[in-house]
Amino acid sequence: MLETVIFSLLNGLVYGLLLFLLASGLTLIFSMMGVLNLAHAGFYMLAAYFAYTISLYMGFWFGILLAPLIVGLIGGLVERYGLRQVHQFGHVPELIFTFGVAFLLEEVVQFIWGRDQLAYNKPEILEGALFTLFGADFPIYKMFMLIVSVLIFITLFLVLKHTRIGLIIRAAVGHPQVVGMLGHNVPLIFMVTFGVGTALAGLAGAIAGPVLGTYPGMASGLGGIMFVVVIFGGLGSLGGAFIASIMIGLIQTFAIAIDGSLADVLALAGIIVTEETFMYDIWSTTMPQVAPLIPYLMMVVMLIFRPTGLMGARES
Amino acid sequence: MLKVKDLHAYYGKSHILQGVSFEVGKGEIVSLLGRNGVGRSTTINAIMGDVDCKGSILFNDEEIVGLDSHQISRKGLGIVLENREVFPTLTVRENLILGIKNMRKTGRWKIDDMFDMFPNLKRRADVSAGALSGGEQQMLAMCRALMGDPDLIMVDEPTEGLAPKVVDQVADLLTEIANRGVSILLIEQKLTIALKISARIYVMGHGRVVYEGTSAEFEKNEQVRKDWLEV
Numbered sequence: 271m272l273e274t275v276i277f278s279l280l281n282g283l284v285y286g287l288l289l290f291l292l293a294s295g296l297t298l299i300f301s302m303m304g305v306l307n308l309a310h311a312g313f314y315m316l317a318a319y320f321a322y323t324i325s326l327y328m329g330f331w332f333g334i335l336l337a338p339l340i341v342g343l344i345g346g347l348v349e350r351y352g353l354r355q356v357h358q359f360g361h362v363p364e365l366i367f368t369f370g371v372a373f374l375l376e377e378v379v380q381f382i383w384g385r386d387q388l389a390y391n392k393p394e395i396l397e398g399a400l401f402t403l404f405g406a407d408f409p410i411y412k413m414f415m416l417i418v419s420v421l422i423f424i425t426l427f428l429v430l431k432h433t434r435i436g437l438i439i440r441a442a443v444g445h446p447q448v449v450g451m452l453g454h455n456v457p458l459i460f461m462v463t464f465g466v467g468t469a470l471a472g473l474a475g476a477i478a479g480p481v482l483g484t485y486p487g488m489a490s491g492l493g494g495i496m497f498v499v500v501i502f503g504g505l506g507s508l509g510g511a512f513i514a515s516i517m518i519g520l521i522q523t524f525a526i527a528i529d530g531s532l533a534d535v536l537a538l539a540g541i542i543v544t545e546e547t548f549m550y551d552i553w554s555t556t557m558p559q560v561a562p563l564i565p566y567l568m569m570v571v572m573l574i575f576r577p578t579g580l581m582g583a584r585e586s
Numbered sequence: 587m588l589k590v591k592d593l594h595a596y597y598g599k600s601h602i603l604q605g606v607s608f609e610v611g612k613g614e615i616v617s618l619l620g621r622n623g624v625g626r627s628t629t630i631n632a633i634m635g636d637v638d639c640k641g642s643i644l645f646n647d648e649e650i651v652g653l654d655s656h657q658i659s660r661k662g663l664g665i666v667l668e669n670r671e672v673f674p675t676l677t678v679r680e681n682l683i684l685g686i687k688n689m690r691k692t693g694r695w696k697i698d699d700m701f702d703m704f705p706n707l708k709r710r711a712d713v714s715a716g717a718l719s720g721g722e723q724q725m726l727a728m729c730r731a732l733m734g735d736p737d738l739i740m741v742d743e744p745t746e747g748l749a750p751k752v753v754d755q756v757a758d759l760l761t762e763i764a765n766r767g768v769s770i771l772l773i774e775q776k777l778t779i780a781l782k783i784s785a786r787i788y789v790m791g792h793g794r795v796v797y798e799g800t801s802a803e804f805e806k807n808e809q810v811r812k813d814w815l816e817v
């Protein structure tokens with residue numbers, strides 16, 4: 271029991287922080303530019319592929335270092351030469367544009383690397399178990415993911431809270447015109463934010479590739495959950511995205527770990543469910559089976575009772 | 587210093603500015619008056635690059651139509667928006683710091699000058715700007731614009747909704763700004779402080795300027811007031 275709790279806690283944190291790497295960029299871009307970037311998860315995937323290819327020639331470490339930078343650069347260019355031109359036509363064309371980019375990325379990836387999962391592997395030094403508890407292993411690689419995510423989180427926090435550019439970014443969230451009128455180069459800030467946001471997604475992809483798999487479906491796999499995180503946390507709120515990421519990470523892993531069904535709960539109360547029982551399918555469904563549904567369920571419930579999400583300030 | 591000529595602006599299909607022309611000289615306080623909705627805010631937002639417009643806007647003999655807001659701001663124009671638009675979640679001090687365009691250059695104003703003039707702001711330097719009273723937010727918005735060291739500052743209805751005592755404070759600050767050689771374009775609806783501090787008056791109606799004159803001339807001209815200002 272204790273073993274399950276500890277491992278689920280750690281796994282939940284790893285997964286949650288990975289979600290936050292993705293969600294932070296998405297939510298920052300949204301709150302500043304009012305653009306819901308549907309291609310965000312596409313950049314996550316692209317970076318995993320880049321990291322794979324780079325790792326073939328220069329090794330794993332260059333891969334996870336360079337891939338996010340290249341993807342961030344591409345993101346900046348997409349903002350500068352794509353999104354900015356589309357912006358004048360309004361929000362719907364912007365949304366459609368990012369949708370198009372998402373499709374494009376998926377097609378390009380399949381065109382270059384094919385449909386099969388790539389053998390993007392962890393380096394030897396990160397193979398194996400960090401520690402063994404009650405006979406179960408906790409992999410070094412997960413600790414590595416945890417450390418990278420925490421470092422990025424701390425850096426992001428420090429930059430936003432304690433630097434001048436961070437101050438300008440915080441002001442530009444929700445009030446970009448005012449910031450521009452004070453003499454700050456808002457178009458440049460938009461481009462940099464978009465670039466850094468996609469670079470963070472890229473980093474997430476580069477470090478997740480070896481464990482979650484590098485294949486053309488990896489964008490849609492995590493993309494849905496990423497949207498749940500930003501909507502549940504409140505569109506535009508970094509704090510909300512953080513809480514939601516960790517929450518969803520933990521709930522998901524705990525749900526998978528708890529191998530029980532409603533039938534088991536009823537059994538405790540003395541009610542025995544058999545195949546003849548009314549609605550047997552529902553009673554016998556196990557937690558791991560419904561685990562993937564939980565985040566979406568949470569989002570729907572949140573939208574009904576609190577449309578702005580956990581910490582979202584307002585509709586804009 | 588600022589020469590606006592035949593300015594046109596649209597919101598969608600509605601033609602809001604239909605050829606606005608006026609001038610502000612160096613160190614001068616000029617008021618732009620008019621009833622609700624005649625397009626005064628639109629005019630200065632267009633000057634600041636936030637509303638698309640056609641026509642000519644010369645600032646120090648340089649055409650600024652078509653430039654981005656930050657470029658216009660860096661040429662020496664400042665604006666205090668209608669709703670003050672302080673950054674509510676940031677502190678008073680952070681708001682002031684955001685007004686500074688160039689950290690390496692000191693202009694006419696320093697943060698401490700602001701705190702000396704407005705002890706209230708000093709006392710609440712580390713409080714979120716959103717928690718300030720309307721009057722304090724107005725002062726903060728003006729001080730923030732001054733931190734950018736503008737040569738001309740446009741102030742949109744600064745006395746709106748303020749108590750008489752605070753209105754006097756606003757008037758004093760505007761006079762002090764002008765004394766330091768900064769030109770002011772004041773947008774007002776009421777005459778309370780406009781007549782007292784400005785040298786010249788423009789009145790807008792139906793998307794263009796319908797009257798111009800000195801404050802003294804304007805004061806005698808009851809007809810203009812009745813036709814274009816009183817409701």
Ligand SMILES: Nc1ncnc2c1ncn2[C@@H]1O[C@H](COP(=O)(O)OP(=O)(O)OP(=O)(O)O)[C@@H](O)[C@H]1O
Pocket residue numbers: 597602620621622623624625626627628629668
């Ligand atoms: N964003 C906008 N979209 C569409 N119409 C607008 C917008 N902003 C202003 N208008 C319209 O443009 C006209 C001029 O507005 P403006 O704000 O410039 O007036 P004003 O003279 O500043 O008056 P006041 O500040 O008292 O409302 C008004 O009729 C207003 O309804």
Ligand SMILES: [Mg+2]
Pocket residue numbers: 626627628668742
């Ligand atoms: Mg107005």
